[in-house]
Amino acid sequence: MSIRDWHENDRPREKLLRFGAGSLSDAELLAIFLRVGIKGQSAVALAENLLTHFQTLPALLNASEAEFCQAKGLGQAKYVQLQAVLEMSKRHFESGLQSGETLSDPHSVARYLEYHIGHSQRERFGILLLNQQHQMIRYVTLFEGTLNQATVHPREILKLALDENAAAVILAHNHPSGDPTPSQADIKLTEAIGEALRLVDIRCLDHLIIGDKGRWHSMAQQRQMPS
Structure with a gap:
C-alpha cells in the first residue's frame, strides 16, 4: 500500500502539520527527510530498514560519508543534504546562546x-x-x-x-x-x-x-x- 493510501493522520507529513514534529517516530522523521522510498518500499519502510541497519538514529546521523553512502537508499546527495541540515541546527542553537542572553x-x-x-x-x-x-x-x-x-x-x-x-x-x-x-x-x-x-x-x-x-x-x- 502506498503512503498516499494511508489515513491522513498516519502520513508523516500530514501528521507533522497536524500534531507537530514531536509526535513523529524516528522512522517517520527520517521518511520526511528521505522524501521517497525505493522500488518495493515506501519512504517509511526504507527509513525503518535504515534504522535497523544503523541501529539508532544518532548512529545514522553521525555515520561517515562512506558508511552513509553505502546504505541502500542513500547516497552522496542525501549525505550532503543531511550535513547541511545538521549544520543549520547547530547554528540555530549557537545563535540563541550567543545572542547575549x-x-x-x-x-x-x-x-x-x-x-x-x-x-x-x-x-x-x-x-x-x-x-x-x-x-x-x-x-x-x-x-x-x-x-x-x-x-x-x-x-x-x-x-x-x-x-x-x-x-x-x-x-x-x-x-x-x-x-x-x-x-x-x-x-x-x-x-x-x-x-x-x-x-x-x-x-x-x-x-x-x-x-x-x-x-x-x-x-x-x-x-x-x-x-
Whole structure:
C-alpha cells in the first residue's frame, strides 16, 4: 500500500502539520527527510530498514560519508543534504546562546551540546567559555577518546580560559553508552578542573553530561559540583 493510501493522520507529513514534529517516530522523521522510498518500499519502510541497519538514529546521523553512502537508499546527495541540515541546527542553537542572553538554563545548553557531541560514538570533552555576565564567548571541543584525568588536562583548560579572558566555564562531555549518569572518574575530573580554575578566580558553573534520546545530566542541578 502506498503512503498516499494511508489515513491522513498516519502520513508523516500530514501528521507533522497536524500534531507537530514531536509526535513523529524516528522512522517517520527520517521518511520526511528521505522524501521517497525505493522500488518495493515506501519512504517509511526504507527509513525503518535504515534504522535497523544503523541501529539508532544518532548512529545514522553521525555515520561517515562512506558508511552513509553505502546504505541502500542513500547516497552522496542525501549525505550532503543531511550535513547541511545538521549544520543549520547547530547554528540555530549557537545563535540563541550567543545572542547575549545569560546562560542560566541547563536545558538550553544541553540541547546545544547535543548537536556538538551528543551523536558521537566516542567520548568528547568540551568547554563553554563565558564572560562576566555568563554570556557565551565560544564553545571548544578539547579532547576525544576515553576520558579521565590522564587524558583531560586541567592546565590546557586553564590556558584556554585565560587566553579567552573567560570569567566562568561550563564543562561538557558525552557518554556514548547513552546513560548520562556521572562516574566517579567524572566527579574527580570535575573537582580537579574546578580546583585549577579557582586558583585564577574562574568559576566552574556546571558539568553537563550528554547521553542519548534527549537524556542529559547537570552536575550543578544535582548538587555534585565541588564547593
